[in-house]
Amino acid sequence: MNTPITLTQRELLSLSPDVRAQVREATTSRRVVLNPKDKPANHSSAPPVDQFVLDPLPHESTILHDSLDEQRANDARNSAFLDSMPAAFAHSAQPDLPPNALVIPDVYESFYQSGDIPDDLVVSMESTAIRSILPIVDNKQQIESIIDGGSQIIAMSEAICHELGLAYDPRIVLKMQSANGSISPSLGLARNVPFRLGDITLYLQVHVVRNPAYDILLGRPFDVLTQSVIRNLPDENQTITICDPNTGKVATVPTVPRGPPRTRTQGFQPSRN
The missing domain is CATH 2.40.70.10 (Acid Proteases)
Structure with missing residues (x-):
């Protein structure tokens, strides 16, 4: 029982729901809205544009809104990451299901994902004569x-x-x-x-x-x-x-x-x- 086991990242993510949740939490970008309480007390008159740009950030923990280009780059990076993960991880990135939910997978999709399609699998034809x-x-x-x-x-x-x-x-x-x-x-x-x-x-x-x-x-x-x-x-x-x-x-x-x-x-x- 004390023998160490070496697993790849793909195998680890497919076996552990907790690890998948942590990876998803770390790779998902979010937008945080500034709290009105964190605004300066004297906000009756807005500072000039130059002064606002040169002022330091009010708090180090405040996350500013991403620009459009940054958001697109994050989305592309997250999409590439999900595509490289196995199907089990991709499903875990979807909205959480209710507890004890019963999910019935598609049989043909399971064969397709595994790459092992039986030769005697019967499927419907594209069309038949009237x-x-x-x-x-x-x-x-x-x-x-x-x-x-x-x-x-x-x-x-x-x-x-x-x-x-x-x-x-x-x-x-x-x-x-x-x-x-x-x-x-x-x-x-x-x-x-x-x-x-x-x-x-x-x-x-x-x-x-x-x-x-x-x-x-x-x-x-x-x-x-x-x-x-x-x-x-x-x-x-x-x-x-x-x-x-x-x-x-x-x-x-x-x-x-x-x-x-x-x-x-x-x-x-x-x-x-």
Whole structure:
């Protein structure tokens, strides 16, 4: 027990909270305001500038305000000192936590600080493709439909509506607000449009929209009607289990990555002459 142990300053600061506190106390600059009681008794008239500069300091213990350049130099020196210290010392320089406070560190940050990141560490990807399903719409065509539970409606592009020959009520106009805040009116409402997925046929109320970035958007009404349950798999695949509200049938439908929307030339065709 009497054998001396040699420690580096870094190891000592990381092990002893008292030493860290003393180092922080010694390296932190402070501004001390002069006490009004320490002013001279005869302060009714201010002395000339030259006399004030040449007068000695009133008390040796008085600390004058640092100039701007000195304060910047102190801040830079303290920042460099903190950067050279280990992470434990840097955390101790932060505002004191309440007694017996429970701090939960970030696991990935701990691996990063130690430099020992496991090879089998699983992290999330930067982005993944939007998923969609392929129902047969109006018993005519299989059209890609994006699943978006954040949308309050079910929408269809005007081009797909004309391609299927669906009739819609132009009196039902909805003012739609996009993510960037812009508002555009819909063209009308197509009622009871059949969507067939396997043995399940759903009758949906679809708003027709001009020039959207999708063919069909299945919003929140689709999830409520089918009581859908979405399962995301580690390989980026996704399945959706739906229930037929009329027959009670249940089916699990695989989703596919979203593809480009269909395009259709609008207006008059160019002349062949």
